[in-house]
Amino acid sequence: MSRAGALALKQPPEFEPAAPRPVPAAPVIAARGLSLTYPTADGPVHALSDVDLAVAPGEFVSFIGPSGCGKTTLLRCVADLERPTGGELTVNGVGAEAARLRRDYGFVFQAPALYPWRTIARNVALPLEIFGLPRAERRERVARYLDLVQLSGFANKFPWQLSGGMQQRASIARALCFDPKLLLMDEPFGALDEIVRDHLNAQLLELWRKTAKTVLFVTHSIPEAVYLSTRVVVMSPRPGRIVDIVDCTALGRERPLEIRETPEFLRLGQRVREGLRAGHAYDA
Numbered sequence: 001m002s003r004a005g006a007l008a009l010k011q012p013p014e015f016e017p018a019a020p021r022p023v024p025a026a027p028v029i030a031a032r033g034l035s036l037t038y039p040t041a042d043g044p045v046h047a048l049s050d051v052d053l054a055v056a057p058g059e060f061v062s063f064i065g066p067s068g069c070g071k072t073t074l075l076r077c078v079a080d081l082e083r084p085t086g087g088e089l090t091v092n093g094v095g096a097e098a099a100r101l102r103r104d105y106g107f108v109f110q111a112p113a114l115y116p117w118r119t120i121a122r123n124v125a126l127p128l129e130i131f132g133l134p135r136a137e138r139r140e141r142v143a144r145y146l147d148l149v150q151l152s153g154f155a156n157k158f159p160w161q162l163s164g165g166m167q168q169r170a171s172i173a174r175a176l177c178f179d180p181k182l183l184l185m186d187e188p189f190g191a192l193d194e195i196v197r198d199h200l201n202a203q204l205l206e207l208w209r210k211t212a213k214t215v216l217f218v219t220h221s222i223p224e225a226v227y228l229s230t231r232v233v234v235m236s237p238r239p240g241r242i243v244d245i246v247d248c249t250a251l252g253r254e255r256p257l258e259i260r261e262t263p264e265f266l267r268l269g270q271r272v273r274e275g276l277r278a279g280h281a282y283d284a
Protein backbone atom coordinates (compact mmCIF):
# COMPACT_ATOMS: atom_id res chain seq x y z
CA MET A 1 0.00 0.00 0.00
CA SER A 2 1.36 3.45 -0.88
CA ARG A 3 2.09 5.91 1.92
CA ALA A 4 -0.72 8.13 0.68
CA GLY A 5 -3.10 5.14 0.76
CA ALA A 6 -2.07 4.26 4.36
CA LEU A 7 -2.63 7.84 5.45
CA ALA A 8 -6.00 7.87 3.82
CA LEU A 9 -6.95 4.74 5.72
CA LYS A 10 -5.86 6.28 9.02
CA GLN A 11 -8.12 9.30 8.54
CA PRO A 12 -10.80 9.29 11.19
CA PRO A 13 -14.20 8.54 9.74
CA GLU A 14 -15.99 11.69 8.76
CA PHE A 15 -17.93 13.04 11.74
CA GLU A 16 -21.59 12.47 11.39
CA PRO A 17 -23.75 13.81 14.17
CA ALA A 18 -25.87 11.05 15.64
CA ALA A 19 -29.50 11.29 14.58
CA PRO A 20 -31.41 12.89 17.46
CA ARG A 21 -33.26 10.30 19.46
CA PRO A 22 -36.99 10.93 19.44
CA VAL A 23 -37.91 12.40 22.81
CA PRO A 24 -41.14 10.78 24.00
CA ALA A 25 -43.74 13.55 24.09
CA ALA A 26 -45.09 14.39 27.55
CA PRO A 27 -48.48 12.74 27.90
CA VAL A 28 -51.61 14.85 27.60
CA ILE A 29 -53.31 12.54 30.08
CA ALA A 30 -51.45 10.58 32.75
CA ALA A 31 -53.56 8.51 35.14
CA ARG A 32 -51.89 6.31 37.75
CA GLY A 33 -53.92 4.12 40.06
CA LEU A 34 -56.91 6.40 39.46
CA SER A 35 -59.96 5.45 41.52
CA LEU A 36 -63.29 7.02 42.26
CA THR A 37 -65.83 5.63 44.69
CA TYR A 38 -69.24 7.27 45.01
CA PRO A 39 -70.79 6.97 48.46
CA THR A 40 -74.46 6.10 47.93
CA ALA A 41 -77.35 5.14 50.20
CA ASP A 42 -76.89 1.52 49.01
CA GLY A 43 -73.20 1.51 49.85
CA PRO A 44 -70.08 2.56 47.95
CA VAL A 45 -70.09 2.38 44.13
CA HIS A 46 -66.61 1.76 42.73
CA ALA A 47 -66.99 3.71 39.48
CA LEU A 48 -63.25 3.59 38.73
CA SER A 49 -60.65 1.29 40.23
CA ASP A 50 -56.89 1.49 39.74
CA VAL A 51 -56.92 2.98 36.24
CA ASP A 52 -53.48 3.43 34.63
CA LEU A 53 -53.41 5.25 31.31
CA ALA A 54 -51.13 7.61 29.42
CA VAL A 55 -52.39 9.41 26.31
CA ALA A 56 -49.83 11.04 24.00
CA PRO A 57 -50.44 14.31 22.12
CA GLY A 58 -52.43 13.81 18.93
CA GLU A 59 -53.87 10.43 19.91
CA PHE A 60 -57.51 9.54 19.38
CA VAL A 61 -58.47 7.28 22.27
CA SER A 62 -61.92 5.70 22.56
CA PHE A 63 -63.43 4.21 25.69
CA ILE A 64 -65.85 1.34 25.29
CA GLY A 65 -67.60 -0.91 27.78
CA PRO A 66 -71.01 -1.80 29.17
CA SER A 67 -73.17 0.70 30.97
CA GLY A 68 -71.76 1.63 34.36
CA CYS A 69 -68.10 0.75 33.70
CA GLY A 70 -66.95 4.31 34.44
CA LYS A 71 -66.39 5.78 30.95
CA THR A 72 -68.22 9.03 31.70
CA THR A 73 -66.73 9.19 35.19
CA LEU A 74 -63.22 8.99 33.70
CA LEU A 75 -63.96 11.83 31.27
CA ARG A 76 -65.52 13.87 34.07
CA CYS A 77 -62.38 13.40 36.18
CA VAL A 78 -60.25 14.72 33.29
CA ALA A 79 -62.66 17.68 32.99
CA ASP A 80 -62.46 18.28 36.78
CA LEU A 81 -66.20 17.69 37.08
CA GLU A 82 -65.51 14.83 39.52
CA ARG A 83 -62.76 14.51 42.13
CA PRO A 84 -60.98 11.12 42.14
CA THR A 85 -60.87 9.42 45.54
CA GLY A 86 -57.50 7.76 44.86
CA GLY A 87 -54.48 7.79 42.57
CA GLU A 88 -53.06 10.57 40.42
CA LEU A 89 -54.23 12.37 37.32
CA THR A 90 -52.53 15.04 35.26
CA VAL A 91 -53.88 16.85 32.19
CA ASN A 92 -51.21 18.49 30.02
CA GLY A 93 -48.80 18.10 32.92
CA VAL A 94 -50.92 19.85 35.57
CA GLY A 95 -53.78 18.81 37.84
CA ALA A 96 -57.30 18.59 36.36
CA GLU A 97 -58.41 21.75 38.15
CA ALA A 98 -55.50 23.82 36.80
CA ALA A 99 -56.15 22.40 33.30
CA ARG A 100 -59.82 23.41 33.55
CA LEU A 101 -58.93 26.92 34.68
CA ARG A 102 -56.47 27.11 31.78
CA ARG A 103 -59.29 26.04 29.38
CA ASP A 104 -57.25 23.12 28.17
CA TYR A 105 -60.18 21.13 26.80
CA GLY A 106 -63.47 21.37 24.95
CA PHE A 107 -66.34 19.03 25.95
CA VAL A 108 -68.97 17.59 23.60
CA PHE A 109 -71.90 15.87 25.29
CA GLN A 110 -74.35 13.29 23.97
CA ALA A 111 -77.03 15.97 23.48
CA PRO A 112 -75.91 19.03 21.52
CA ALA A 113 -77.05 21.36 24.38
CA LEU A 114 -77.48 24.42 22.17
CA TYR A 115 -79.52 27.38 23.39
CA PRO A 116 -82.70 27.48 21.28
CA TRP A 117 -82.96 31.28 21.40
CA ARG A 118 -79.45 31.81 20.02
CA THR A 119 -78.52 31.38 16.38
CA ILE A 120 -75.93 28.70 15.50
CA ALA A 121 -73.24 31.39 15.18
CA ARG A 122 -74.13 32.86 18.58
CA ASN A 123 -74.17 29.39 20.19
CA VAL A 124 -70.68 28.71 18.86
CA ALA A 125 -69.55 32.17 20.00
CA LEU A 126 -70.77 31.64 23.57
CA PRO A 127 -67.49 30.41 25.13
CA LEU A 128 -65.65 33.22 23.31
CA GLU A 129 -68.06 35.77 24.81
CA ILE A 130 -67.51 34.26 28.26
CA PHE A 131 -63.73 34.46 27.75
CA GLY A 132 -64.13 38.13 26.71
CA LEU A 133 -62.69 37.94 23.19
CA PRO A 134 -63.20 41.09 21.11
CA ARG A 135 -66.13 41.01 18.70
CA ALA A 136 -64.01 40.95 15.51
CA GLU A 137 -62.00 37.95 16.72
CA ARG A 138 -65.19 36.18 17.79
CA ARG A 139 -66.65 36.67 14.30
CA GLU A 140 -63.49 35.39 12.62
CA ARG A 141 -63.27 32.29 14.80
CA VAL A 142 -66.95 31.41 14.54
CA ALA A 143 -66.71 31.63 10.73
CA ARG A 144 -63.54 29.49 10.72
CA TYR A 145 -64.95 26.72 12.92
CA LEU A 146 -68.37 26.67 11.25
CA ASP A 147 -66.49 26.20 8.00
CA LEU A 148 -64.44 23.37 9.55
CA VAL A 149 -67.63 21.46 10.47
CA GLN A 150 -69.24 22.39 7.14
CA LEU A 151 -71.99 24.58 8.57
CA SER A 152 -71.02 27.91 7.02
CA GLY A 153 -74.38 28.39 5.39
CA PHE A 154 -76.26 27.86 8.66
CA ALA A 155 -74.73 30.55 10.89
CA ASN A 156 -77.97 32.52 11.17
CA LYS A 157 -80.31 29.56 11.64
CA PHE A 158 -81.65 28.53 15.02
CA PRO A 159 -80.85 25.04 16.41
CA TRP A 160 -84.38 23.74 15.80
CA GLN A 161 -83.97 24.51 12.08
CA LEU A 162 -81.07 22.01 11.85
CA SER A 163 -81.00 18.19 11.85
CA GLY A 164 -79.62 16.31 14.89
CA GLY A 165 -76.33 15.62 13.11
CA MET A 166 -75.94 19.28 12.15
CA GLN A 167 -76.68 20.36 15.71
CA GLN A 168 -73.98 17.99 16.96
CA ARG A 169 -71.53 19.44 14.44
CA ALA A 170 -72.36 22.91 15.79
CA SER A 171 -71.60 21.72 19.32
CA ILE A 172 -68.25 20.34 18.08
CA ALA A 173 -67.49 23.77 16.55
CA ARG A 174 -68.38 25.37 19.89
CA ALA A 175 -66.01 23.00 21.73
CA LEU A 176 -63.19 23.73 19.27
CA CYS A 177 -63.57 27.48 18.75
CA PHE A 178 -61.30 28.52 21.63
CA ASP A 179 -58.67 26.15 20.23
CA PRO A 180 -58.20 23.68 23.11
CA LYS A 181 -55.57 21.01 22.49
CA LEU A 182 -57.81 18.37 24.01
CA LEU A 183 -61.33 17.39 22.98
CA LEU A 184 -63.49 15.31 25.34
CA MET A 185 -66.47 13.66 23.63
CA ASP A 186 -69.04 11.66 25.61
CA GLU A 187 -71.08 9.55 23.16
CA PRO A 188 -71.57 12.52 20.82
CA PHE A 189 -73.22 10.45 18.07
CA GLY A 190 -75.08 7.95 20.28
CA ALA A 191 -78.52 9.40 19.51
CA LEU A 192 -78.08 9.54 15.72
CA ASP A 193 -79.04 6.99 13.07
CA GLU A 194 -76.41 4.79 11.40
CA ILE A 195 -76.13 6.74 8.13
CA VAL A 196 -75.71 10.11 9.83
CA ARG A 197 -73.31 8.54 12.29
CA ASP A 198 -71.14 7.10 9.49
CA HIS A 199 -71.02 10.51 7.85
CA LEU A 200 -70.08 12.26 11.12
CA ASN A 201 -67.46 9.61 11.91
CA ALA A 202 -65.75 10.30 8.58
CA GLN A 203 -65.96 14.06 9.17
CA LEU A 204 -64.62 13.78 12.71
CA LEU A 205 -61.67 11.73 11.52
CA GLU A 206 -60.92 14.34 8.87
CA LEU A 207 -61.20 17.11 11.46
CA TRP A 208 -58.85 15.24 13.81
CA ARG A 209 -56.30 14.84 11.00
CA LYS A 210 -56.52 18.55 10.13
CA THR A 211 -56.35 19.93 13.67
CA ALA A 212 -53.97 17.44 15.38
CA LYS A 213 -56.07 17.54 18.58
CA THR A 214 -55.92 14.87 21.21
CA VAL A 215 -59.37 13.28 21.49
CA LEU A 216 -60.92 11.17 24.28
CA PHE A 217 -64.12 9.64 22.93
CA VAL A 218 -66.75 7.55 24.73
CA THR A 219 -68.84 5.13 22.67
CA HIS A 220 -70.87 1.92 22.86
CA SER A 221 -70.10 0.99 19.26
CA ILE A 222 -67.20 -1.34 18.42
CA PRO A 223 -66.97 -0.29 14.71
CA GLU A 224 -67.09 3.39 15.66
CA ALA A 225 -64.32 2.93 18.24
CA VAL A 226 -62.03 0.97 15.88
CA TYR A 227 -62.71 3.26 12.91
CA LEU A 228 -61.89 6.47 14.78
CA SER A 229 -59.15 5.54 17.19
CA THR A 230 -55.44 5.17 17.47
CA ARG A 231 -56.23 3.09 20.61
CA VAL A 232 -59.40 1.61 22.06
CA VAL A 233 -59.59 1.29 25.85
CA VAL A 234 -61.90 -1.59 26.79
CA MET A 235 -63.52 -1.21 30.20
CA SER A 236 -65.55 -3.39 32.51
CA PRO A 237 -67.87 -2.57 35.45
CA ARG A 238 -68.04 -3.35 39.20
CA PRO A 239 -65.45 -2.04 39.77
CA GLY A 240 -64.92 0.15 36.68
CA ARG A 241 -61.53 -0.82 35.26
CA ILE A 242 -59.49 -1.22 32.08
CA VAL A 243 -59.44 -4.79 30.76
CA ASP A 244 -57.61 -4.26 27.46
CA ILE A 245 -56.10 -1.54 25.28
CA VAL A 246 -56.26 -2.27 21.56
CA ASP A 247 -53.79 -0.49 19.27
CA CYS A 248 -55.46 0.47 15.96
CA THR A 249 -52.59 2.42 14.38
CA ALA A 250 -52.05 -0.37 11.81
CA LEU A 251 -55.14 1.01 10.02
CA GLY A 252 -53.19 4.20 9.23
CA ARG A 253 -54.51 7.75 9.56
CA GLU A 254 -56.46 7.93 6.31
CA ARG A 255 -59.46 5.69 6.72
CA PRO A 256 -62.17 5.54 4.08
CA LEU A 257 -65.40 4.08 5.47
CA GLU A 258 -64.79 0.93 3.36
CA ILE A 259 -61.83 0.13 5.62
CA ARG A 260 -64.45 -1.39 7.94
CA GLU A 261 -64.69 -4.39 5.60
CA THR A 262 -60.96 -5.18 5.65
CA PRO A 263 -59.59 -8.23 7.53
CA GLU A 264 -57.41 -6.00 9.77
CA PHE A 265 -60.41 -3.91 10.81
CA LEU A 266 -62.47 -7.02 11.55
CA ARG A 267 -59.57 -8.52 13.52
CA LEU A 268 -59.31 -5.39 15.70
CA GLY A 269 -63.07 -5.37 16.24
CA GLN A 270 -62.91 -9.02 17.29
CA ARG A 271 -60.16 -8.22 19.78
CA VAL A 272 -62.29 -5.44 21.34
CA ARG A 273 -65.26 -7.85 21.48
CA GLU A 274 -63.14 -10.46 23.26
CA GLY A 275 -62.02 -7.82 25.79
CA LEU A 276 -65.64 -6.92 26.47
CA ARG A 277 -66.51 -10.61 26.92
CA ALA A 278 -63.52 -11.23 29.20
CA GLY A 279 -64.54 -8.26 31.37
CA HIS A 280 -68.01 -9.70 31.63
CA ALA A 281 -66.73 -13.16 32.58
CA TYR A 282 -64.65 -11.55 35.35
CA ASP A 283 -67.87 -10.25 36.86
CA ALA A 284 -69.69 -13.57 36.87
Ligand SMILES: Nc1ncnc2c1ncn2[C@@H]1O[C@H](COP(=O)(O)OP(=O)(O)OP(=O)(O)O)[C@@H](O)[C@H]1O
Binds near residue numbers: 047
Ligand atom coordinates in the same frame (compact mmCIF):
# COMPACT_ATOMS: atom_id res chain seq x y z
N1 LIG B 1 -73.08 10.99 40.92
C1 LIG B 1 -73.11 9.69 41.13
N2 LIG B 1 -73.46 9.17 42.33
C2 LIG B 1 -73.49 7.84 42.55
N3 LIG B 1 -73.15 6.92 41.62
C3 LIG B 1 -72.80 7.36 40.41
C4 LIG B 1 -72.76 8.76 40.10
N4 LIG B 1 -72.36 8.89 38.81
C5 LIG B 1 -72.17 7.64 38.34
N5 LIG B 1 -72.43 6.73 39.31
C6 LIG B 1 -72.25 5.27 39.17
O1 LIG B 1 -70.91 5.03 38.81
C7 LIG B 1 -70.82 3.95 37.90
C8 LIG B 1 -70.12 4.43 36.63
O2 LIG B 1 -70.96 5.37 35.99
P1 LIG B 1 -70.59 6.03 34.58
O3 LIG B 1 -71.71 6.96 34.22
O4 LIG B 1 -69.24 6.59 34.64
O5 LIG B 1 -70.58 4.77 33.63
P2 LIG B 1 -70.60 4.70 32.04
O6 LIG B 1 -69.67 3.62 31.67
O7 LIG B 1 -70.35 6.05 31.47
O8 LIG B 1 -72.09 4.27 31.75
P3 LIG B 1 -73.04 4.58 30.47
O9 LIG B 1 -72.45 3.81 29.33
O10 LIG B 1 -74.38 4.07 30.87
O11 LIG B 1 -73.04 6.08 30.26
C9 LIG B 1 -72.25 3.48 37.65
O12 LIG B 1 -72.51 2.38 38.51
C10 LIG B 1 -73.10 4.67 38.05
O13 LIG B 1 -74.36 4.27 38.50
